[in-house]
Each structure stands twice: as C-alpha cells, then as structure tokens.
Amino acid sequence: MPNDLYTAVMSIPGADRAVDFIQGQAAAFSYIPQRLERIRAKLEAIRQAAAAQNDVVKVAKAAALLRGLVTVSSTYARTAAGVSDVVNALRSTAPGLNPVAFVPKLLGVASQVTLLFKSVDFFERSATGLQAGTLSAEDVAKLERGGFTVGSAVVSPLVKTALVVGGVWLLWRMTRR
16 A cells, blocks of 8 residues: 555545546635625525515525525535545645545545535526526525535536445455455
8 A cells, every 4th residue: 555645545446536526626616605605695686676576485585595505605614624634634644544544535525515516506596597587496495405415416427436436445445454
C-alpha cells in the first residue's frame, strides 16, 4: 500500500473518480453561496410582488421556498466542512491515515456535493417557475424540505459507479486480510 493517502486512494477503483469529481467541482462549489443569495433575493421579490397583488397562494409558495432555502444553506455549510476535511486529508502527508477507512467519507462527501448542486439547480428553476405561475404543489413540498436529500435524490452516475466499484474493492480487500 502506498505511503500517502492521496496515492492510496487514487489506486482504489471508484475512489479515484470521487477525488477527481471533488477537485473538478471546487470552483463551482465555492460559488454556491452567491447562487443561494441570488435565489433568495428573487424569491423575496416574488413574495413581495405577490403580496402587493394580494396573491396569497404565491406568497405561501414563495415563503415555503424561502424556508427550504435555509435548509440548503445549512446543508452547504455541513458539506463545505466535509469537503474541507477530505481535501485536507488528501493533502496531508501524516502517516496513519487509513485509505480503506477514508473512502466511505470521500464517497459520502462526493454524493453530498452532487445532491447540493442538484438542489441549487432545482431552486433556480423553481424560482422562475414560481414567477411564471407554473410551479406544482409537489415541487413546492420538495423544495420546502430543502430540495434533494440523500434519501430522495437520484445520485449522479459518477457517484453510483464510485460507490459500487469502491464497495466491491473494499470487500475484496477485507476478505484478503
């Protein structure tokens, strides 16, 4: 097994893709707070315009989306901490970091990043749909819960592949010991 964690993780099928994904999405991930603020401002403007027109249904939908946006913001904060932990661990040259124990955390963070991107995209589209009056009650309910979550989302094919291949590899390594 290689000495440093990065080399060891990159030799694990599936885990290497998760590392590449996290590194490739770093710039877009850091831009999420600005996107969330733009969405919040748009939803607030929609809510205020609907209130001025006495459109209580649209006011209620905008309020529900604003509540869900708070959940997405806190999810971003938790996920950012996980991304930071993963990146710092991969950069670390300290001995004793077990790649087999690290891979589940890496894959978990990669799936959280994927779900967060999906949620932010969904909120952006939904704010436009709310403004146009085409947002369904089902979408409002999902958005009020914060968009996509681990239990409700379709995880990207990259993360699915990484989970399956990485899991098989880990089982194989454990049976060899």
